[in-house]
Amino acid sequence: MKRDFLKRVKRFYEKDSYFTSITIALIIAFLLLIHSYIVYMKPKDFVSFSILDHQKEAKNYPELLIIGKNNTCCLWIVVENHMEKNVAFKVLLKITSEPLHSIPLQVECYGSYSSASGSLNKGEKWEKQVEISLDEAGDFSLVFELWIHNEKTGDFEFSGNFCVLPLKVREA
Numbered sequence: 001m002k003r004d005f006l007k008r009v010k011r012f013y014e015k016d017s018y019f020t021s022i023t024i025a026l027i028i029a030f031l032l033l034i035h036s037y038i039v040y041m042k043p044k045d046f047v048s049f050s051i052l053d054h055q056k057e058a059k060n061y062p063e064l065l066i067i068g069k070n071n072t073c074c075l076w077i078v079v080e081n082h083m084e085k086n087v088a089f090k091v092l093l094k095i096t097s098e099p100l101h102s103i104p105l106q107v108e109c110y111g112s113y114s115s116a117s118g119s120l121n122k123g124e125k126w127e128k129q130v131e132i133s134l135d136e137a138g139d140f141s142l143v144f145e146l147w148i149h150n151e152k153t154g155d156f157e158f159s160g161n162f163c164v165l166p167l168k169v170r171e172a
Contacts, residue, residue: 045083047120049091049146051163052076056127061165065134068172072133075165077113077144081120088119088149090156093130097138104145104158119149134169141166 053060054074062073081087092104093111115126134140146161 047087047089047146047148047159047161048078048080048082049144049159049161049163050078051144051165052078054129062167065167065169066172067135067137067169071135071169072131073167074129074131077128077130078125079115079120079146080125081122084122086119086121088114088156089159090114090118090147091128092145092147093132094143094145095132095134095140096143097140100141100143100164103143103162103164105143134167137169137171139166139168 052058056076065071077091079089091113092109094105094107095110096107113128120126142165144163146159147156148159150157
């Protein structure tokens with residue numbers, strides 16, 4: 001009888017330790033999963049940048065301008081700060097009729113746009129309507145480049161974000 005009792009205690013202990021081990025392993029795995037999500041899956045800081053049509057939509061971009069009739073197009077530049085700090089930026093508009101081989105373009109800037117303060121606070125959005133007039137016939141690319149101020153160097157650096165809008169301009 002004593003032997004049966006000891007066997008029962010041993011079986012209970014083995015079952016209990018198996019259950020305890022599984023529970024501890026699951027808790028550790030769950031904690032590691034949460035930790036890896038927080039550390040590695042945290043969204044990266046970024047600045048979003050887009051060009052929208054005159055109705056603030058990404059639909060009806062101008063494709064053809066006629067000199068003397070409608071040689072002006074209206075677009076919206078939108079920049080939104082998703083970083084954990086304030087960001088100084090500028091958007092450069094460059095117009096070229098040459099093929100695009102690399103961006104940023106090494107051509108003269110048609111226009112430079114930024115917020116009145118020159119920077120965006122965390123979570124802030126900036127919008128600017130721009131009118132672009134072309135008086136020369138040809139096939140053009142409007143290239144909008146986003147430049148971000150580097151606090152360490154004190155210079156604006158190309159962010160890698162750009163938008164290209166192809167545009168044909170014809171004589172009336």
